Amino acid sequence: MSTRYLPYILILPVTIFLCVFFLYPFVLVAQQAFWSDTGFTLDNFRKVVGHWKFPISLKNTLLLAAAVVPIQLALALLMATMVNNMGRGRDLVLYVWTIPLGISDLAAGIIWLAIFDQSGFLNSMMSGLGLIDRPMNLLSYQSPGLVFLAIMLAEIWRATAIMLVILVAGIGLIPKEYYEAAEVFGASPWKRFTRITLPLLRPSLSTALVLRVILAFEVFAVVQALGGTLFPVLMGETYNYQFELLNGRSAAAVALIILAISIAATLVILRVLRVPKGATI
Amino acid sequence: MAEIQIKNVAKRFGEYQALSDINLTIADQEFMVLLGASGCGKTTLLRIIAGLETQSTGEVWIGDKRVDHLPPKDRGIAMVFQNYAVFPHLTVFENIGFGLRMQKLPNDEVTRRVQRTAELMHIEQLLKRYSGELSGGQRQRVAVARALAMEPDVILMDEPLSNLDALLRLEMRAELKGVLAESKTTAIYVTHDQVEAMSLADRISVMHQGRIVQAATPVEVYRNPAERFVAGFIGNPPMNFVTARPEGKGRWNVAGQSFDGPASDAGALEFAIRPEDLTPAEAGLRATAKVVEPLGAHLLVTCEVDGALFRAVLDSDLVVKPEDSLTLAPMPDRVRWFDPETTKAVAV
Known part of the structure; x- marks a missing residue:
């Protein structure tokens, strides 16, 4: 067999797999979203966008992403820098910090529910310390700020590690000599971070951010566990249309809207963090 | 004025003694080369002077200031790294100006100095490029320009030419020597290449x-x-x-021949002579040729003298074949003597 065709033959199984399990379902979803009984239509989109819950869900989703992702980015950068400056025990710390990665998001939501619940750890602790007389319902419609905060905390706890892992690998790729040169030429530790680490980390930063932002737009289980109906998000709406209202077309339309937002965000991130030609390590 | 004084510097990495008892004074504007095989501690010493490594004991003085407790940026030094360390995300211009920007110099001063050093290193046409678009030699020039732009008292170089190919190395060597002499900075240059050391150094x-x-x-x-x-x-x-072997006061027997030597009481000495200080003659050391390598300009003959390996660089017109017997006369004023116990030179 000619070696010319070998690479194509080798990637064939993956290509087939992707076509059958991703491309084909995607086409089906798109078809559902754009089709009515009479043919092509945008009615499904008009309907879901016109629904009173849509603006709230959209706002909540974007707000949550805007609140969580920057904090996670800062935390992940800080943690990655710390891990990289560690000698002994580095791997142990890294493993401990990445434990939340191994927990499903619904489980993570339930763990934090166990903390914030009326009979949860936080209430027990506060009454144990004599700070409150009787347990408070923290996650109620009367305290939307607290609900938001609880979801934020759970999301940060759950999903910072995915960025951390990518950034640790990225920082490890930056040659030590650049830091020494920067030090000799007068850059303070902070300047070394902003002038050397951050720009040289752009490829990893954009991977981490793209991944994280897409996941943030798809947030569902944690919100469901902690906020329930108090904090509607887009993915929750998709779920409702599909399984509560049994309206597959609307569900598909919302899913495509989430996809569009994700693609837009990805393009922005890739554009902002692009590395000029010839400027790679 | 930037005289460098290194006083009793020692460095230990755990159990390993990397440097011991280093005392060295480098004069203002001197070009000092630290020469040695890998692992001899030359780079460690350079890094201690730079402030990238801290000595275990001892002091480093630059000018009349003790610097060994100061961070690198306060020592008045600039450095050229072995792998250049030209920042990939900055243009050549910003690379050369990096240190100046860190000093918060005004923009026009940065531009002026970058332009001047870039011209000095013949890279003024590359200022807008990134390091990924440069050849090894050009990157090397950027690294040197970046150091020169700082107008430092001392410039430190860690095997700066070792990653260049042979021809380019020769060219850069000559250029570096000229540029550094003109800049009137004190230079410390680490290398394992003795030819580089000989050709560049005021002192080695x-x-x-x-x-x-x-x-x-x-x-x-x-x-x-x-x-x-x-x-x-x-x-x-x-x-x-x-x-x-001693033959009497000041007389030594070398491979059956008698030579004037040091008036030492040692039981044995080592007679030493450079290969090019040997000439075929009537009287001298008797040698048996083993390998003959014609090198164009010379004939390198590896032979055996008194059971020891011996090399002679002879005139290329000479006809020598393996197993030929030769009589090689050492130039008398080029003979050196070493004490095999202390390994130190013994004066005649």
Whole structure:
């Protein structure tokens, strides 16, 4: 067999797999979203966008992403820098910090529910310390700020590690000599971070951010566990249309809207963090 | 004025003694080369002077200021790294201006200095490029320009030419020498390449196992090695050694021949002579040729004298075949003697 065709033959199984399990379902979803009984239509989109819950869900989703992702980015950068400056025990710390990665998001939501619940750890602790007389319902419609905060905390706890892992690998790729040169030429530790680490980390930063932002737009289980109906998000709406209202077309339309937002965000991130030609390590 | 003084510096990495008892004074505007095989401590010493490494004991002075407790940026130094460390995300212009920007110099001053050093290093046409678009030689020039732009008191170079190909290395070597002489900075240059060391240095410090064995001018190091190690390390091919037995006061028997030598009481000395200081003659050391290598300009003959390996660089017109017997006369004023116990040179 000619070696010319070998690479194509080798990637064939993956290509087939992707076509059958991703491309084909995607086409089906798109078809559902754009089709009515009479043919092509945008009615499904008009309907879901016109629904009173849509603006709230959209706002909540974007707000949550805007609140969580920057904090996670800062935390992940800080943690990655710390891990990289560690000698002994580095791997142990890294493993401990990445434990939340191994927990499903619904489980993570339930763990934090166990903390914030009326009979949860936080209430027990506060009454144990004599700070409150009787347990408070923290996650109620009367305290939307607290609900938001609880979801934020759970999301940060759950999903910072995915960025951390990518950034640790990225920082490890930056040659030590650049830091020494920067030090000799007068850059303070902070300047070394902003002038050397951050720009040289752009490829990893954009991977981490793209991944994280897409996941943030798809947030569902944690919100469901902690906020329930108090904090509607887009993915929750998709779920409702599909399984509560049994309206597959609307569900598909919302899913495509989430996809569009994700693609837009990805393009922005890739554009902002692009590395000029010839400027790679 | 930037005289450098290194006083009793030692460095230990755990159990490993990387440097011991380093004492060295480098004059203002001097070009000092630290020469030695890998692992001899030369880079460690350079990094201690730079402030990238901290000595275990001892002091480093630059000018009349003790600097060993200061961060690198406060020492008045600039450095050229072995792998250049030209920042990939910055243009050549911003690379050269990096240190100046860190000093918060005004924009026009940065531009002026970057332009001037870029012209000096003949890279003014590359200022807008990124390091990924440069060849090794051009990156090297950027690294040197970045150091020169700082107008430092001292410029430190860690094997800066070792990653260039042979021809480019030769070209850069000559250029570096000219540029540095003009800049009037004190320079410390680390290399394992003795030809580079000889051609660049005002003085060479030969290092071995964490010590400075000899610090002297290139000619002095070549002609009068202070220790047997230096004699064997410098010169290609290196010096020849043959054991000498005492024959009487100041007379030594070398491979059956009698030579005037040091008036030493030692039971044995080592007779040393450079390969090019041997000529075929009527009287001299009897040698048996083993390998003959015609090198164009010379004939390199590896032979055996008194059971020891011996090399001679002879005239290329000479016809020598393996197993030929030769009589090689050493130039009397080029013969050196070493004490095999202390390994130090013994004066005649």
